[in-house]
Every structure is written in structure tokens, then in C-alpha cells.
Amino acid sequence: MSFVRLNVHVVVFRLHEDALQALLTPSTEQPEHWELPGRAVTADESLEDAAALALASRVLRDEAYLEQLYTYGDPQRTPQRLVSVVYFALAPADAIRDGPGPEAWHSIQSLPPLAYDHADILAYALRRLRYKLEYSAAGFQLLPDEFTLSQLQHTYEIVLGESLDKRNFRRRILEAGIIEPTPHVRSGEGRPARLYRYRPDAVAEVKARRLFP
Amino acid sequence: MSFVRLNVHVVVFRLHEDALQALLTPSTEQPEHWELPGRAVTADESLEDAAALALASRVLRDEAYLEQLYTYGDPQRTPQRLVSVVYFALAPADAIRDGPGPEAWHSIQSLPPLAYDHADILAYALRRLRYKLEYSAAGFQLLPDEFTLSQLQHTYEIVLGESLDKRNFRRRILEAGIIEPTPHVRSGEGRPARLYRYRPDAVAEVKARRLFP
DNA sequence: AGAATAGTGTCTCTCAGACATTATTTG
DNA sequence: CAAATAATGTCTGAGAGACACTATTCT
Numbered sequence: 292m293s294f295v296r297l298n299v300h301v302v303v304f305r306l307h308e309d310a311l312q313a314l315l316t317p318s319t320e321q322p323e324h325w326e327l328p329g330r331a332v333t334a335d336e337s338l339e340d341a342a343a344l345a346l347a348s349r350v351l352r353d354e355a356y357l358e359q360l361y362t363y364g365d366p367q368r369t370p371q372r373l374v375s376v377v378y379f380a381l382a383p384a385d386a387i388r389d390g391p392g393p394e395a396w397h398s399i400q401s402l403p404p405l406a407y408d409h410a411d412i413l414a415y416a417l418r419r420l421r422y423k424l425e426y427s428a429a430g431f432q433l434l435p436d437e438f439t440l441s442q443l444q445h446t447y448e449i450v451l452g453e454s455l456d457k458r459n460f461r462r463r464i465l466e467a468g469i470i471e472p473t474p475h476v477r478s479g480e481g482r483p484a485r486l487y488r489y490r491p492d493a494v495a496e497v498k499a500r501r502l503f504p
Numbered sequence: 505m506s507f508v509r510l511n512v513h514v515v516v517f518r519l520h521e522d523a524l525q526a527l528l529t530p531s532t533e534q535p536e537h538w539e540l541p542g543r544a545v546t547a548d549e550s551l552e553d554a555a556a557l558a559l560a561s562r563v564l565r566d567e568a569y570l571e572q573l574y575t576y577g578d579p580q581r582t583p584q585r586l587v588s589v590v591y592f593a594l595a596p597a598d599a600i601r602d603g604p605g606p607e608a609w610h611s612i613q614s615l616p617p618l619a620y621d622h623a624d625i626l627a628y629a630l631r632r633l634r635y636k637l638e639y640s641a642a643g644f645q646l647l648p649d650e651f652t653l654s655q656l657q658h659t660y661e662i663v664l665g666e667s668l669d670k671r672n673f674r675r676r677i678l679e680a681g682i683i684e685p686t687p688h689v690r691s692g693e694g695r696p697a698r699l700y701r702y703r704p705d706a707v708a709e710v711k712a713r714r715l716f717p
Numbered sequence: 718a719g720a721a722t723a724g725t726g727t728c729t730c731t732c733a734g735a736c737a738t739t740a741t742t743t744g
Numbered sequence: 745c746a747a748a749t750a751a752t753g754t755c756t757g758a759g760a761g762a763c764a765c766t767a768t769t770c771t
Contacts, residue, residue, distance in 0.1 A: 293544045294507040297577075297587060331506045338577040338587075362575040362589050364510075364551040374510060374551075374587075376575050441723075458725070459761065481722025482768040654750075671752070672734065694749025695741040 295364075296373045299341040300329035300409075302360065302416035303350060303380035305387055305396060306433045311449055312396040313413060314349055314382075318406040326406045327413065328394060329375065342378035349394055354386030356432040360416055368408060379416050381432040424450055428469035431489050437473055439484035440464065508577075509586045512554040513542035513622075515573065515629035516563060516593035518600055518609060519646045524662055525609040526626060527562055527595075531619040539619045540626065541607060542588065555591035562607055567599030569645040573629055581621060592629050594645040637663055641682035644702050650686055652697035653677065 303314045318324040330345040332338060338359070343352040357380045364374040397403060399417065402410070423429045430446045431438060444460045464470065471490045476483040516527045531537040543558040545551060551572070556565040570593045577587040610616060612630060615623070636642045643659045644651060657673045677683065684703045689696040 293510065293546050295510045295545065295547075297506065297508045297510070332508065332577070333506050334508075335579055337579065338575065359575065362551065362572065364545070364589065366548055366550060374589075376577065376587075439723085456762075457723090458763085461724080463760090478769075479722085480770070481720080482724080482770090484723055652750085669735070670750090671736085674751080675753095676733090691742075692749080693743065694747080695743090695751080697750055 297332045298329050298373060298375045299332055299338055299345055299378060300327040300375050300412070301342050301345050301357075301378045301380050302327055302413055303346055303355070303382050304416075304420060304433065305350075305382040306384065306446060306449065307396060307398075309445075309449060310398040310400065312398050313402075313416075314346070314394055315397050315403070315405070316392075316394045321406040324404045324406040325397070325402075325409075327377075327409045332376075338376050339378070342376075342380070346380060346382075348390035348392045349388060350380070350382045351386040351388065354383055356381040356429070360419065361412075363408065363412065377412055377416075379419055381420075381429070383432060383434055383436070385435045421451060428464055428467050431470060431487075437475060437486040437488050439477055439486060441484060443470075443487070510545045511542050511586060511588045512545055512551055512558055512591060513540040513588050513625070514555050514558050514570075514591045514593050515540055515626055516559055516568070516595050517612075517629075517633060517646065518563075518595040519597065519659060519662065520609060520611075522658075522662060523611040523613065525611050526615075526629075527559070527607055528610050528616070528618070529605075529607045534619040537617045537619040538610070538615075538622075540590070540622045545589075551589050552591070555589075555593070559593060559595075561603035561605045562601060563593070563595045564599040564601065567596050569594040569642070573632060574625075576621065576625065590625055590629075592632055594633075594642070596645060596647055596649070598648045634664060641677055641680045644683060644700075650688060650699040650701050652690055652699060654697060656683075656700070 301314075305312050305314075314328055315325040316328050318326045328345045330341055332341045336344070339357060342357060343355075346352070346355065357378055360377045360379040362374065362376045368375075402413070404410075405413065424447055430443055430450065433446050433450075434442055440461055443464065444455060444457065447460070448454050469490060470487045473486045473488050475486040477486055514527075518525050518527070527541055528538040529541050531539045541558045543554055545554045549557070552570060555570060556568075559565070559568065570591055573590045573592040575587065575589045581588075612626075615626070617623075618626065637660055643656055643663065646659050646663075647655055653674055656677065657668060657670065660673070661667050682703060683700045686699045686701050688699040690699055
């Protein structure tokens with residue numbers, strides 16, 4: 292009968308100071324290296340619960356978007372036979388807290404060396420994030436509850452790494468029907484901007500066409 | 505320290521007599537029920553190897569398309585704490601053999617009762633198969649090495665459950681650049697048909713647009 | 718008044734979808 | 745030559761992408 296050690300790991304992204312960042316924790320085995328936050332799965336919790344707990348010191352669970360990414364389990368991967376179920380998470384600005392512990396956010400542009408195969412996993416998660424934005428309006432998951440269309444466009448530009456046309460962006464995001472205007476506006480420099488929010492009743496159905504090919 | 509029993513299960517599809525079929529095996533625990541073929545993962549094999557072995561009595565591994573689908577691990581799922589990494593497979597006509605053992609192919613139109621959550625898993629795999637066909641030319645993975653465009657179209661029609669326009673089908677499949685004509689034709693009733701094959705050098709890249717929305 | 722940011726409409730071109738006839742073989 | 749199946753092209757409408765100016769607020 293065959294038993295294995297089962298872990299979860301999470302690639303969680305946030306937006307901070309115009310950069311896309313991922314949460315990392317110092318490697319316990321490889322000095323100077325970092326790892327994806329992770330955790331052993333206990334007997335009585337679901338995989339998704341375990342993934343949420345791996346983030347708990349830095350991200351409020353109920354605010355974050357969480358989905359399963361891939362399960363890595365080659366026997367050569369790590370010293371002992373170890374299977375990792377990897378989750379992918381998006382942390383909206385208002386779900387992030389400064390917790391204790393050694394975890395730190397690192398910009399995707401300047402990642403430190405990562406232990407094991409975690410660099411590959413992170414690269415895969417980033418690809419997945421970009422795909423998600425291309426064919427859905429998922430970008431709002433990185434913003435506060437209410438946000439302006441300029442903020443949302445800025446999010447897309449940071450994640451996709453290219454600039455987008457303002458009018459086309461607005462047209463497509465609004466036609467996708469995933470966000471709706473609120474009664475609020477946000478004032479600051481220049482003309483105040485309408486605030487939008489996610490439509491909780493929005494159909495989660497997959498969009499046939501990409502929003503931003 | 506936390507250890508779990510780790511299994512793989514496979515949802516494998518084939519095309520047989522104008523029907524899409526999945527391979528099932530009689531449930532060892534629930535009488536009159538069937539299960540997805542599966543297997544415990546041993547200490548020295550990869551998850552994908554284990555998945556291929558779960559099929560080995562009926563499908564030749566090297567011919568089949570195999571990809572990871574999802575990992576199920578809720579503690580309530582099954583009696584003991586059991587985690588299943590589920591794979592998705594397509595068996596081309598010439599990779600199927602009649603092996604010993606109780607496994608049998610069942611048309612997805614008339615499935616027997618399935619044990620545990622295997623009906624959900626199979627439904628999810630079927631959704632995935634349909635998506636795959638909609639945005640890629642993956643249908644050829646259910647056919648022999650060389651096949652006619654009519655056969656390929658027929659495959660799409662069976663899997664998607666709708667009829668497709670012949671001229672549009674050919675245009676899009678060929679423009680996708682994933683298959684190419686061979687020097688061979690197949691004679692039978694009526695005008696002989698050109699045989700096509702998968703282009704081994706084809707880019708595996710994701711197509712931006714769906715082929716059949 | 719000037720600076721800053723928000724917000725809006727049109728045109729063109731490509732591509733998806735609908736559609737019917739001709740071509741080649743076998744019996 | 746009749747039956748069966750393979751193969752092929754065009755038109756139309758919708759949507760993607762390019763593009764520049766007006767509106768509102770703050771200082």
C-alpha cells in the first residue's frame with residue numbers, strides 16, 4: 292500500500308506600486324533561495340482549505356480568488372517522495388495584511404533564486420494569469436472592491452506587459468458584462484472617475500472569444 | 505507528519521461505432537456500480553506513468569494522448585483519506601487492444617451508475633474534451649494515424665453533438681495548420697478521399713480563436 | 718486659465734457563418 | 745449511367761483594431 296507526503300503550494304499574485312508581485316518564503320533547505328508558500332495537508336482538511344491556510348498570514352481568504360493549478364509529483368522532484376498540489380491565487384488590494392513570518396512579496400521582474408522546481412511553477416502560473424486576463428475580466432480580482440476603469444486597464448497593462456487602447460478596453464470590458472457601475476465616483480487630480488464593481492450575479496461562463504488576444 | 509493514499513484515475517475516451525465511449529471497470533465496493541480505471545501510485549513512478557499503467561491493459565500508451573485533468577482530495581470524498589490525481593486521455597482507434605480484465609467501454613449516452621464522485625469527474629472530462637475540440641484540432645487524437653477529413657468531421661460531430669458545415673470545417677481545420685495531406689487516398693464507395701495526418705512539427709501553441717465556437 | 722484625468726464614436730478590414738454545385742470513383 | 749462520397753468558392757454581416765477629441769474637476 293502506497294502512501295506519500297502531500298503538500299499544497301500556492302502562487303499568489305498581488306499588484307503593488309505598479310508591479311506584479313508574488314509571495315515567497317525563504318527556503319528552509321537551500322540557503323539564499325526562496326520557495327512558494329506551502330503546507331502539509333492534514334487528514335481532515337480539503338486541498339483548497341490547505342491552500343488558503345498556506346496564505347493565511349498574508350492574505351484574507353474570503354477576499355482572494357483561488358483555483359487549482361496543477362499537481363506535481365515526479366519522484367525525482369524533491370529529496371523524498373513528495374506530491375504538491377499547486378494552487379493559483381489573486382489577492383485583491385484590500386485582502387492583504389502585514390502578518391508576522393518571513394514571507395515577502397517579490398516583483399515578478401526581479402525574482403530571487405527559487406528552490407526546487409518552483410521557478411517553473413511560478414512561470415506556469417504567470418502564463419495562466421495572462422491567459423485568464425486575455426479571455427476574461429478576471430483582472431478586477433487584483434483590485435479593491437470598487438475600482439475605476441483606468442485602474443483596471445492599468446492592471447491589465449501591468450500583467451500583460453503591453454499598453455492597451457482606452458476606448459477598445461472600455462468597450463470590451465463593459466460588453467463582457469462582468470462589472471457594473473456603482474453610484475460612487477472617486478475624486479482626485481483631474482476629473483473624478485466612476486467606480487465599478489464585480490457583478491456578483493455575473494455568469495461565470497467561459498467567454499467564447501478572448502477579450503485581449 | 506501527514507501521509508495520504510495517492511491514486512491516479514483516468515478518463516479515457518475512444519470512438520467506436522459512431523459513439524463516444526469511456527473505459528470503466530466494475531466497482532470493487534459498490535455492487536452494480538462502475539468506476540474510472542485507477543491505480544495506486546508507487547514510490548518510484550511519476551503520476552503520468554501511473555496513469556498510463558492504469559490503462560495499459562486496453563490502450564497502448566505511446567499512441568494515446570494523456571494530460572492531467574484535476575486533483576480531487578476532499579476528505580469526505582471516499583471512506584479513507586484518499587487523493588486522486590485524475591488524467592484525461594484520448595485513445596486513437598489503432599491504440600486499442602482487447603485485454604483481459606473486467607474493464608469495458610461504455611457509450612457516454614448510456615452510462616451505468618458510477619461509484620463515488622466518478623460521474624462528476626467524467627462529466628468534467630467530457631466538458632474538457634469538448635472545449636479542446638472547439639479551440640484546437642485535437643479530434644484527430646481519436647482517429648488512426650491517417651484519416652480523411654470526413655472522418656475527422658464526423659468525430660467532431662459525434663463529440664460536440666451537432667452537425668457542422670463541410671466547407672467551413674475544412675477551411676478552419678486546414679488553416680489551423682495542425683494536419684497535412686499524405687500522398688495516400690482511401691478508396692471505397694464513391695470518390696476516393698485524401699488521407700491526412702497530424703503534423704509532428706505542428707506548433708503546440710494555443711490557438712487564439714476557437715475553431716468551433 | 719491651465720493641468721490632469723475621465724470619458725466617448727466611427728471607420729475599416731478581417732474573419733465567422735451561411736450556402737450549392739462540380740468532381741471522381743464504384744457497381 | 746446511377747449512386748455514392750469528395751472537394752471546392754463566394755457573399756454577407758459582426759466584431760476587432762486603429763484612431764483624436766471633448767468633458768469635468770482641481771489648483
